[in-house]
Amino acid sequence: MKKKWLSIPYALWALIFSIAPLVIIAVYSFCSRSPYGKIIYKFTFEHYRKFMEPIYLNVLWRSLLLAMISTVVCLLVGYPMAMIISKASLKKRNILMMLFVLPLWTNFLLRTYAWMVLLRDQGPINQLLLSLGIIDEPLKLLYNTGAVTLGMVYNFIPFMVLPVYSVLAKMDECLIEAAKDLGATSTQVFLKITLPLSMPGVVSGIIMVFMPAVSTFVISDLLGGGQTILLGNLIQNQFLVARNWQFGSAISMIMMVLIVIAMTISSKYKSEDGGGLW
Amino acid sequence: MNDYIVELKNISKIFGDKAVLCDIDLSIKQKEFVTLLGPSGCGKTTTLRIIGGFEHATTGDVYFEGKKVNDIPPFKRQINTVFQKYALFPHLNVFENIAFGLKIKKIDKDVIQEKVKEMLRLVNLQGFENRKIDSLSGGQQQRIAIARALVNEPKVLLLDEPLGALDLKLRKGMQIELKKIQQRVGITFIYVTHDQEEALTMSDRVIVMSEGEIQQIGKPEDIYNEPVNRFVADFIGEGNILDGCMLEDFSVKIQEKVLPCVDKGFEKNEMVEVLVRPEDIEIVRENDGMMKGIVISVIFKGVHYEMEVKDELGFHWMIHSIHMSKKGQQVGLVIVPDAIHIMKKGA
DSSP, rough: OGGGGGGHHHHHHIIIIIHHHHHHHHHTTEEEEEOOOOOOEEEEOHHHHTTTSSHHHHHHHHHHHHHHHHHHHHHHHHHHHHHHHSSSSSHHHHHHHHHHHGGGOOHHHHHHHHHHHHSSSSSHHHHHHHHHSSSSSSSOOSSSHHHHHHHHHHHHHHHHHHHHHHHHHHSEEEEHHHHHHTOOOHHIIIIIIIHHHHHHHHHHHHHHHHHHHHHHOOOHHHTTTTTSHHHHHHHHHHTTTTTTTHHHHHHHHHHHHHHHHHHHHHHHHHHHOOOOOO | OSSSSEEEEEEEETTTTTTEEEEEEEETTTTEEEEEEEEEHHHSHHEEEHOOOOOSSSSSEEEEEEETTTTOOGGGSSSEEEEEOOOOTTTTTTTHHHHHHHHHHTOOOOHHHHHHHHHHHHHTTTTTTTOBGGGGGHHHHHHHHHHHTTOOOOOOOEESTTTTTSSSSHHHHHHHHHHHHHHHHHHHEEEESSOOOHHHOOOOOEEEEEEEEEEEEHHHHHHHHHHHHHHHHHHHHHHHHEEEEEETTTTTTTTTTEOOOSSOOOOOOOEEEEEGGGGGGGEEEEGGEEEEEEEEEEOOOOOSSEEEEEEEOOEEEEESSSSSSOOTTTEEEOOOGGGGGEEEEEO
């Protein structure tokens, strides 16, 4: 308790750059708008009501759907990967982890641009398929929902692998031996022991993938080519293009509420089950 | 057919380039309580894991009820294990832990209920069904681990230092309880420990191991009273081990004194090793003993005093006695023939 003052720098930081902006956004979202976009401090629900129009709800639905699909793909690909890494020998484990984390050190934008190069009509993938004679004309790989999902999975999969791996690596090997000793086959061991015990990691992974996926706008911008409008793009548009900060703030608030709900559900789930990353 | 339930024949195990077990031959009878005893790294746990099927022997065969089981995986063996750290499943409650093996065998729910209840009664934890594992004490977890293994009605129960994490008092209580449980369920227990007292207390037979080899197999009394070599003598209990020379049957020379003993069958003048347990030496007045010495340390141990006496040739005798001698006192030592145990050199 004596060291309380040590937290002051961080508290200040959080206050200025997290809490204050949050409050400002919350206030803006209830403010009226002048015809030229000026903030008028007069209470209104107008922006939230506007969001309930089908066109915006559609965006919300698409965002949720794409985020869910990428999360599921990340889980299906990431879990076995995490398992393989956690079972590998210490030396191999470090190399595998390194390979996994390495892309994170390059800039996020660069990685996404790289995918644009790979996927475009004259890109290496189409070139290869054409030269092999598998296809006659280039496939439309870029600027569609598939490309956006691919980008999300690619960018967010480390956030699934890391928490699952950390739980699996900590798991006591003798629990698995005990289950085998009691007559469980490898499949039964996985379903009854490994999977339930790794749930805290899985839940963390789901949140850590789902949250950035639901709010991303760069990936959908670059790989979706403006064809796939997500919540993130909508907010970005409202602030930078439409100059409707009030509506942008309202959408931000809605997204924040969604994220808080998701976190509460998952943290509840974890506290019942004991342990977890947070 | 023989009545051995588990047999190991010429088992060797090599990890990397290190031989952990060499040429282990072992036969374990039905309903026997057998203990593998040895210091850490002697290969006792590896032996147990080979019996359980968690480890493959590099060479040699494992037989279960006369059938070779080298390649049978653990889940198909009628053997269950109590692990060192209990290995209870933290996400399941007590009932689910004990029922785990039965559920896998798809046994009827009512039967499972009944059997789990019976097991909890056996380990004295009635009514603990819905408790969480992390709400149990070490001793209780230990009992659940035993119940979880026994509920499957194995023919052999393997126990890997199951009492290692408990405090002394609890450990002693559990030793007696384990022995009782074994007698009640009437199956073979194969127990691994480095605690010689534990081994002597519970076992029908003790297998003393060192550096991957079996040193001696025998009843606890035999192991204690008739150790075959210096290692066993030293590891089991405490003892004074000296070089000696067998002059003839029933006569041994140690510390330049000729003492009568009860051993025979050695060559004339054969060099031997001699074991005298500290509690078998009597301290008498200086001139009444077979040897003279001076008390150089006295430690109170509760039941007895542990004294060190230096004899005229400089050997330090360790002596346990309920009578205290003063430090610095000149004393005589008496060793009766029965107390002298002769071991072949290099055995």
